[in-house]
Amino acid sequence: MDKDFQSAYQEEHSKLLLTLEEVDAQLKRLTDIPVYTGHDFTEQVLEAGREQQRQTLTKSAREPYFGRLDFAEGEQGERRPLYIGKVGVGKTEIDEEPLVVDWRAPVASLFYSFTGGEEIAEYEAPEGIVQGLVFLKRNLVIRQRMLERLADTYDRESSEPVVTDEFLVYRLGENKDNKLRDIVSTIQAEQDRIIRAAKNTALIIQGVAGSGKTTVALHRLAFLLYQYQEQVSAERMIIFAPNHMFLDYISEVLPELGVGDIQQSTFADWAQQLLESDIRLVPQSETYEEWFETTTRPDVSDATPSRYKGSLAFMELLQQYVGLLEQHSVPEQDFSPWDGKVLTREQILEWYNVEYRPYPLARRKERVLARLHRWIEMELKQAPSEAIRKERRKKAAQREKSYAAKWPRYEPIALYKQLFKAGKSAVTAEQLEEIWSQLPAGMLKAVSTELKKDRIRDEDLPALVYIHTLLHEMDSKHRFDHVVIDEAQDFSPFHVALLNQYVRGGSFTILGDLSQGIHAYRGVHDWQEMSSLFNSEQTDYFPLTRSYRSTMEIIEFANIILEHGVRNGITAVPVFRSGDPVRLLECPAPQRVEVIAQRWQELQAKEFRTSAILTRTLHEARELHEQLTAAGLDLHLIDGGKATYQGGHSILPVYLSKGLEFDAVLLTDVDQAHYHDDPWDARLLYVGCTRALHELWLLCGEKLPDYVRQPQLESVEV
């Protein structure tokens, strides 16, 4: 240990002891106050505040901070060390400075944005831009109250004042456990810009595999809650992710950042909840079966029903359709509550078309019928005797009921079915013909056949929610302060345009990777399709090109698949973290199970916490899982049906591995029979390769796809 390091270590060790002493003392003062359980509202609020503080300090008492930044404000300012932690801790009785600065505080942004150099550094504070000099940037690893590691990434007074990625590389080299983790101690400048971007912006992030998109989006939510605490609340923020298993996989980041209550959902769950109907959707597995489980995929174009259903053209068409319903709502007849009394249709139309015009259709119907009811009550008052009133009331109740039944039912599923001829129409035949003429050829037949069998797919949900939204007043409880869309390349413009109606101020974080767009039957071709939904001043685009997950060898290998297989894929820049070469096991089919089992045991000996065997199809994953289990391997099969992510050692089809990561990955059947010479298969393989952090093995029995044959692929004897 060199002398400088030793003295730095001593200094930090002493500082840690002092900090822990103060945190413990603050915590003790709070825990000594008896918990208030009474009914006084003011006391309850105070107690909630104390409880929050207790939790914060308990967290802080384990790992109070992870970084130190020495900063001198202005030209003559005094150099002050700032300790930065996951949660802030207030000042001591004698100090002016907070004991620990929250990582989201304005001054802490310097810790992330400062990338070295002699120049003046600056950060944006509420009072304006603050400038000054950075003297030291130090990473500290504290675990369970012990200082485990110290690394200076910048020291102005050292002879070599260079910033290195050494600490980042150390963190990236660690094995991963079962869940995605926070990255507060190593957020990179380009990620920090996204995290701290202004709230009322639709951020579109194109990030290569492993660039930290999901992680950054979660940190951004924590930042927004801190920075805009008066304007946003956690319950009004939502993350949309592709499936429940993925939601489970990311579920620990926000609690770790001290954030709770943010909604985490799939679009399908959210839509169903909003529609208040328990639609039995065609299972995802059926769509996957059609698309991924065959070697010949169906042809897809923008006119394919699943894609067209995500288009803005379809959204407009639905608006036209619901607009037409307006003309057909009021029943043709006058209303007569009892013989001899009439409320003319003209009068009802006056209410409908003039007085209640501003309301959406379903509300208008409600209002008109309520008005009609009040009219009956008024008329009943004129009855000459109590007996006649009673008689009339009885009659009126029956007629009111049957009159109400003549109005259309504003029920999104029924109306959607009617649009596709799968039910009695609420508009005229000519009007329907006119709408159908705008549909792509073949769509009417295909969709009506499905709907007649009650087969509603995920892709129908934006339409159903949109019809619901057009018909009903939007309930403010459904409005969001911020929406995150993960794997947004699989969302359609219709999804986003629809969600935009549910978000205050267009506050979005939309993240994805076009190179990982493996679902050709949905999603976007480019980000322009999303950004064009917002005003140009309201949207911002951020590319993330550095990949933090995998070693250089893996990234370079995966990049070539993109270049040769996808041709226009966006390639990744690796962080300088070197590992083993990507290895190829060539083995004939009869030896396959034996070879996999043997390599698998070898991998396990390296004590990786997570690893995966990725097959081309679910069918193969099931079969291989059975064979490997019989050979004594302990692997979980991931088949898309589970809501939780177990981690550990898994076997799954490559298309279900999207979003996940493993210390080691073994891809089976990497041959021309399984991965054709087409961009969709190349993308699948790209997704598979980029799941690996440290080791990647390919297994092949026949000819390798051309886009995989690369000189750096190391063949291993079996």
Ligand SMILES: Nc1ncnc2c1ncn2[C@@H]1O[C@H](COP(=O)(O)OP(=O)(O)OP(=O)(O)O)[C@@H](O)[C@H]1O
């Ligand atoms: N600044 C960072 N410091 C340390 N680790 C990081 C950093 N950024 C990303 N990572 C790590 O890189 C890995 C990939 O992150 P994440 O899953 O968020 O990326 P992604 O872009 O969503 O990936 P993909 O699109 O491939 O699913 C995670 O293990 C994450 O912890």
